[in-house]
Amino acid sequence: MAKKLKIWALLILLIIPAFISLIRPGFFWMQDDLQAFRIQQLDKCISDLQIPCRWVPDAGYQYGYPQFNFYPPGVYYLGELFHLIGFQFIDAVKILFVLGFVLAALTMFIFLRSLFGPVPAFVGALIYTYSPYKAVDVYVRGALSEFWSFVFFPLIFWAIYSLIKYGGKKYLAWMGLSIGLLLTTHALMSMIFLPLAALWGLLWVVLEKKWGVVLKLIFGGLLGLGIGAFFILPAMIEKPFSHSESMLGGYFDWRQHFVDINQLFISNHWGYGSSYLGPGDDLSLSTGHILWIGALLTTVLSLIWYKKYPKISTAVFVLNTLALLVLFMTHQKSSFLWEKITILAWLQFPWRILADSIFLLTIVSSAGLFIIRQAKIFWPVALAVIIGVFVLYSSFFKPYEWFNISDNEKFSGVLWEKELTISIFDYLPIFAKLPPTSKAPDFPEIMDGKASFLSYQKRSNWQKGEVEVFEMADIRLPLFDFPGMKVWSNGKEVIHSHNDCRKQEFCLGLISFKLAPGKHIIKAELTNTPIRTLANSLTVVSMFAIALLFIKSKYEKSDY
Template sequence: MLLIVLVSISFVPLLDLFHPGIPLGHDTPDHVARIASFYASLREGILVPRWAGNLNWGYGHPILMFLYPLPSYVASFFHALGFSFVDSTKLVFAVSYIASLLAMYLFASTAWGALPGSLAAVLYGFAPYRFVDLYVRGAIGEHVAFIFPPLIAWGLLKESWGRQSDATAGFAVGLGIAGLLLSHNAVSLMMLPFLLLYGGYLFFFEAKDRLGFFVRGWWFAVIGFFVSAFFWMPAFLEGKYTLRDIVTKGDFASRFVPWQSFIWSPWNWGGGNEFTKEIGISGLLVVGLSIVLIVHPRTDTLRKKLLLVVLAVLFGILLMMTSVSSPLWNAITILQKFQFPWRFLSVAVFILSVLGGIAVSSLPKKYTLGFVVVILFVSIVTTIPMWHAKQYSPKDEKIFDLPYPGTTDTGESSPIWSIRFMEHFPRAPAEVISGNANIAPGSRKSTQHSYVINAKTKTRIMENTLYFPGWNIDIDGSRLNSTEVQYQDPDYRGLMTFWIEPGQHSVMVSFTDTKLRTRANQVSLVGLLFFVLTWCWVRMFPKVIVGVKRRRT
């Protein structure tokens, strides 16, 4: 019954998405264009799209290699079913929102019971920052990422019990980690340390079989990292070829949050420094209840310690978003890659929901239902103004088949040898910049461009595609070496140029995987193999998981 009520409630804030057109969040229109480019590659048979051929004014862009593919895969699935790109994007937002509430309910109800689970789910879904992601920022990756932390936590909790019937919990850990890594780069790096901390707590204080829990936990975690390696390995290691560290350098310094903004800040659709950062009235009530329980003499001592630790973690997360933490941001370079300190609100929402579940489960039973009802009422009433976009823009689907005048990011994924953004559409797919030749364009796909070039003299050709490692040029079946393809000419920054001898020639320009990307794909295949073999092992030998016999309970 509680689950039905929870699902019903979760639909209400999504009703605004039925409005026709694109919700004009900060990034929503760009996400639709990126998804369309992603789908175009899938339609061409490219299972792991890495190059967005239509973006950046038609010059192409490697953004698909660096930004979370899971939302694009899901949206592409919806589009293949017949939904428009706009509606497919909306469906990803809607489905992931409901799924995140259900995932938190699954974890919290397993840990503390149905009523605390319901409260934790409501806190998780109705935190103001969730509606910032949904209707203000249009942050589809962060929005999808909210599904996986509670799913991973549930898997770890069930694994710590060491029961034979809980074998699927391990797969929740593995697939949850893979899903988190494929949903959002920064959020996954923020969340994983806290999930590791939770795993450590379970190991020392809850696990029935510590050795078994340790082995199984790490085994499934490795599977998760392996399965998602096709994305995170190139995204991390080939980022050095982009403007990422240049564009985002020092960005965090102007994005710190004043303490009072966590208590109250007005709802609006402004930019990163303007939109609300408050944890919500419900969140404040949970913090207040936790403090009361900590100081109350009748609260169980272990519960007091647990509440105190989680409250301290929450305070530490909020601290990381304020200027007090500036020395840490300056000293730890990986923090700077998060760009915005307020991104830690994603972690704060998760921790606050966990705190709510623990706090309510620590109340005397006669007060539990009343407090849950109060939180539910306050969460709904105080967030109603947040349940809609500022406005919607109708879009003709045909525009997503055409070159898009933007990179769909702030330029951080642009090749380091190019300018941050191209500024106009190319006159032609390829041009003569020196000499005399006729160019007859052939087939053109996202990652393959063919031409027949009849050169009357030795001619220099410019392919109007940005160079990035993996692009190759073949003339009459013979591949040009790295010195024969130029892409750092200051007059044609980032664009590929090459010379061609007199005569008629067949030219193929193609984007292929580098050795690193090939290795990353192979690691993911190994991860999938491990997943299948582990599944078969569990089915054949249910009493033994990853070589560790389970205790009888």
Template sequence: MKIRILLFLIILSVSIFLWSKNLNPFSDRMFSFHDITQFARVSEFTYALQTFQIPPRMAPHFSYNLGYPVFNFYAPFSYWITSLIHLTGFDVASSIKFSFLLSLILAFIFMYKFLKLFFHFHSSLLGAALYSFSPYFAVEIFVRGSLGESWFLTLLPLAFYLIYRNSRSHSVILFIITAFTLSFTLTSHNALSLLFLIPLFFYIFTLSNIKKNLFVLFSALLLSSYFLLPFLTEMSLTYAKEVAKLTVYNQHFLCWNQLWYSPWGYAGSAPGCNGDGMSFMIGKTQIIAGFLGILLFFYNLIRKKQNYYFKIFFFIFLLGLGSIFLSTYSSTAVWEILKPFFSILQFPWRFLVFGIFAVSFFGAYVIQSKSFFIKVLTFVLIITAIFYNAKFFTKTDLKKEEINKSLLSEIYIQQAAYNIPEYLPKTASREEWLKFSPEKNNFSSLLNQKFIQANDNQKVTVMKDHDYIKSAKTSSSNLRLNIHYFPYWKIFINNVSYIPKEFDRLGRPIIKSDKNEKTILLKYEQTPVENLGNLLGIGAIGIFILLTLNRKLWKTMS
């Protein structure tokens, strides 16, 4: 046992050393990636936490301080993690590196724990190395810079592990941990988290104690309601659907050979088999080991040597095969049939997250013997997987000073919304709003505005101008409030609620009234739907407390 612990720590330490060469949060170097608004989003999410706007829903400084409901629709889990790191004293760039590094470390540990349910030590260690060192994991971090997808990859094996454990345990604590973990997974990425519900549902039916696991899934959905409910019901108030249609998914299918080899690069996805500027390799070691594992699985199936876990293994095989198939041109007909649902993914290659999970699982399956020779061979495969793929986990082309000067400057944060235009409220004209994008260099009139402006040139006395509450006195009969109106903004005129009906082309409310002096109060309050989502999450926690205190009730339910 001590030798196994030592070997595990050695392999994990070597992995951390290789990952941290470019993800060291104490280094003054940083790397660029596709999603450059990550820095501004982490900064704004942290600001919301510091000002006790929990859960964060609006980025108050986005879109020239008009406010932008990005966190209402952007899966928040990775931002909770990264912003909490930021609050401990790390700067934004270091917090992002730390978050990515932590996601890799935990992915290794969680995959090992899941595999250990079915395989012996050496097999599980191999599968964990194959999973966490897949080139596609490196793409998520060093090419795309996707905090959400990297954390989804991290939580996926943990979710499967805990669901399995929950089906066999009578522990209320484990039940609660499982519910929270599933909630984290369901709020880690917009599209993948919703898609995850399908395999999760089928996985539950491969296990015992189905009702209990369905209840834990229901509890997780309640916990996630603070995000999922507004995400599903208020998305129509933005341009998300219209912008999503601009991505033509059938231009981003993969060819089968790209899974084995595609040139490494830091550009984007393009139509065809040879035009991509980024790689979609699953990993040569991963594919070889996984393919041999699948052959062995079916060999055992033919010889009727399957064990108790056959249903689980077959489920993972179907998950992997189906996911990889759906990422390729071969699945075009299926995508056309399921277009209304699949189109939310935008890029078919997103299915690879499930593919590398399954390939790594069967890479562990291939190691069945505990002989000395097989143990040596296993460690050769582990070392090969780690050191061969380590070269992909690298990129340092920026100093953190450059990040602070450019991607965290006041003007960049104000303009960051133009990189995520889908969440512009529909009270604004998208065409008009785009005229003020950084490229047009036509935005000076939107800088340093007061929150309220009199269109008839009457005097306005601003009494308070905070990000979440603002007030002013004026006799003007024609006012404009400098916000993108969204239902979380509440307007009061002389303490009487006022719902605007007229807006300018940027979605800014126009208030027309008499010329008497009046007090205008503008404050941010969560909408009824958002509050309902919060209450459902609190209700789930209340259920957990009740089950913990009332052992008889828990015993009946479990």
């Protein structure tokens, strides 16, 4: 145990340069500057016991939004935990990025150690940490959820491999849990990665000739889907009730974002810009020289030493093939596949799947160190790789610009106005023709009749107020309509519509209803639809099943 702790401590020490620039007061520039806002909005959900959080109150210019009904919430719950123990929202974001670096390195080390031993695993974890694309995810794009996918890739492969190799309920539990966490962290990464994980499982079932474990693997996958059901099912089934065209067209059209051979394998360019049509992108879209050269050399070694290491060599050939296929999908020559497999359009950027190729090539490169572990060149090569990683890539891991601000500045004034309207078309409820151009009013509007609001309160997924109606009145709430929205007056449900568009340049699809004369306590709230109720139930059952597997695994005989 002491030896394990020492190597883990050394690994963490060597990855500190990747995130040291984040450990200071303030916040940094990123392209997706909604990370702190998302945690802040989820905090409002938690305060109202809206669990799971689906509707956030301030997005959509404060008309409310089904943000976490469609955007994976997983990592933001962890960010909320850090906020609850006292950290600012902006500090919670920085902690999540730091923790993402640390956990991805540790999960990769644990996984690679199970295949190749500690030293190849150690080197592989460093290569994985300092891949140029990970620097892009953090310091250019600010893609927090995608960045956290790197934590779960190794965990899923490790759980699958260990379940096949050793059996045991704990590996089944880890498989289900890690798949579920990936699904709720980044659904698009899951779409590409989980088929690769299935092929990884099939590979080792064949190599180990353990066909009896196939049902366990299927069950583990179903557990993972169950864990992620609370998010995945509503996101898929209720997608027609939100606008998505802005996420597929214009800048986000996949046709503009292919990578050329020079960018993938030759260039070591670094920049903080965006990707555009053609090869002039001012950001790194490279696999990293060390990765592809290492994978190439490992392929040669696997051919030479195939008889001595048939299983590892076979795995190298399969993983290299998959990595090449993934890399092919980032190149314009693959456009015919993107045209045919229309679901791929949701990835928006073909280069986004570089994440998968980096993971696969890291495994292959580490296998090369395993093959030469008894040769005299082993330690010089391992040391050269570590030095090369730092020389080539460590300078990428720093912010473009730093702002000496706190939560107070982030959530007030011009910066707050910006948060309310960034990506305002994404997930806009379908009943709104276009996004609002001004902030939602504090009180409902009286469209017809005579009425006066005595009080009104807005919370995360509900609004409530007291109104005195003097003659039959048409009321329009400052709240988008969406499946599951219900309205009550004095405890009785009121029929509402979303087509009262008077005094609007274009219809916003706001909740409207009629009230008879008298005093009314009205409340509008997002409730669960049948699919949300089913999805929540599947998640609870799956969580219980995984907890039971972990408990039962304590009574199993150790596999080692």
